[in-house]
Amino acid sequence: MDAAERASKDKTLTLNLEQGQEKGTQTDGYVLASAHTIDRDSWQQVGLMLATSFNCGWILSFSNLIMIPLGWTWGIICLLLVGLYTAYANWLLAAFHFIDDRRFIRYRDLMGFVYGKNMYRITWTLQFLNFLIGNTGFILLGGKALKEINSEFNDSPLRLQYYIVITGAAYFIFSFSIPTISAMKNWLGASAVVTFTYIIFVLIVLVKDGKSNSHRDYDISGSTVSKVLNAFGAISAIIVTNTSGLLPEIQSTLRKPAVKNMRKALYVEYTVGAMFYYGVTVVGYWAYGSMVSEYLPENFSGPRWINVLINAVVFLQSIVSQHMFVAPIHESLDTKFLEIDKGLHSGKNLKRLFLLRSLFYTGNTFIAAAFPFMGDFVNFLGSFSLVPITFLFPSMLFIKLKGRTARMEKKAWHWFNIVFSVVLTIATSISAVRLIVNNIQKYHFFADT
Numbered sequence: 001m002d003a004a005e006r007a008s009k010d011k012t013l014t015l016n017l018e019q020g021q022e023k024g025t026q027t028d029g030y031v032l033a034s035a036h037t038i039d040r041d042s043w044q045q046v047g048l049m050l051a052t053s054f055n056c057g058w059i060l061s062f063s064n065l066i067m068i069p070l071g072w073t074w075g076i077i078c079l080l081l082v083g084l085y086t087a088y089a090n091w092l093l094a095a096f097h098f099i100d101d102r103r104f105i106r107y108r109d110l111m112g113f114v115y116g117k118n119m120y121r122i123t124w125t126l127q128f129l130n131f132l133i134g135n136t137g138f139i140l141l142g143g144k145a146l147k148e149i150n151s152e153f154n155d156s157p158l159r160l161q162y163y164i165v166i167t168g169a170a171y172f173i174f175s176f177s178i179p180t181i182s183a184m185k186n187w188l189g190a191s192a193v194v195t196f197t198y199i200i201f202v203l204i205v206l207v208k209d210g211k212s213n214s215h216r217d218y219d220i221s222g223s224t225v226s227k228v229l230n231a232f233g234a235i236s237a238i239i240v241t242n243t244s245g246l247l248p249e250i251q252s253t254l255r256k257p258a259v260k261n262m263r264k265a266l267y268v269e270y271t272v273g274a275m276f277y278y279g280v281t282v283v284g285y286w287a288y289g290s291m292v293s294e295y296l297p298e299n300f301s302g303p304r305w306i307n308v309l310i311n312a313v314v315f316l317q318s319i320v321s322q323h324m325f326v327a328p329i330h331e332s333l334d335t336k337f338l339e340i341d342k343g344l345h346s347g348k349n350l351k352r353l354f355l356l357r358s359l360f361y362t363g364n365t366f367i368a369a370a371f372p373f374m375g376d377f378v379n380f381l382g383s384f385s386l387v388p389i390t391f392l393f394p395s396m397l398f399i400k401l402k403g404r405t406a407r408m409e410k411k412a413w414h415w416f417n418i419v420f421s422v423v424l425t426i427a428t429s430i431s432a433v434r435l436i437v438n439n440i441q442k443y444h445f446f447a448d449t
Helices: 001-011 043-054 057-097 109-113 117-153 160-177 183-213 224-242 246-253 258-291 304-337 349-372 374-402 409-444
Strands: none
Touching: 001 057, 001 374, 001 409, 043 183, 043 258, 043 304, 057 109, 057 117, 057 160, 057 224, 057 258, 057 304, 057 374, 109 374, 117 160, 117 224, 117 374, 117 409, 160 224, 160 409, 183 258, 183 304, 224 258, 224 374, 224 409, 246 258, 304 349, 374 409
């Protein structure tokens, strides 16, 4: 039986909960039935979402996490090379959204179809670990922004944990009210405005402080071993600036041609989007040198109203941005536990949706309050989970699906990617674990950082 006949035989109806409409196909156990919208959004909408989401308040940590360990020369080189490598890997992965007329709306389904159940489980574990850690980092980010606002008006601000709880509650309300990626459409315009407004203000303050700071030091401190391990940690952070580990899930929302439209959206992210988050990273390091804080506003000289404005916008913008990065977890839970023939906010689904979101954010908020080490989450996020998801798996797919017909140089290139990705995963994971161990020794649980 050829591919066309198999696709025709396997085709069935599935329901989209958000719209209550028939859509999708079911093939070989990999189902397009989803609680969230499939095949509807424009590439402009997704491109705007990517550009704004990757310019969230996390970029205020990257001068410290990336540039201090690498310095000027290697910092710029790694920013450019890792950025280009990440863009290429995502461009390649977008091509595997369709295989033999099957559409794969989840990364784990794609890997499971090609490599079997074990790879399905591995991908699921890495992805969900990635999303959980990422969301924990967002909660810490929002809490830090609120505490910085309080610090401007009070010499003894409340503990960070209070603001973490407030942030978790705000994220819960948004995710309950706007439950899917596609439903973010009406929020993206406002998010883009506030995103690029706060970045402009950040750059103005950085230039002002940099011009008045004549004692900048760009030396890289530490032993040789420490420098090497810290450099791998910085590479992990660069990966976090450029990718999410959920490209198939984002691509599933795009209308056809989904591959072409996904690549258009990626162009927006890696041009307009990258220009801003790379700009803040580099200018922040230029302004403060090796004394740059893990959270840039802690270095700002003022005036007070700019510090308050920037932190307020960081908090508000993070509410929208975090929703994209955690949406696959919501989609998985909603598809499993909500009624397939009813809307998300109707009847029993409304109660179940409330329970699912409240349990998720209660758990993640508790973790963020107990382990308030934002830099650790960024590094570990980029090492253990994002490196294989971003670099290793797309080349594995290429070897399996196109290896027999591909030219020798292409196969050699992808085998190099596979070996290099494994080595990079090991090296960056060691660096991240070392940082976590050091901070556990330095801080205590529920520390007021």
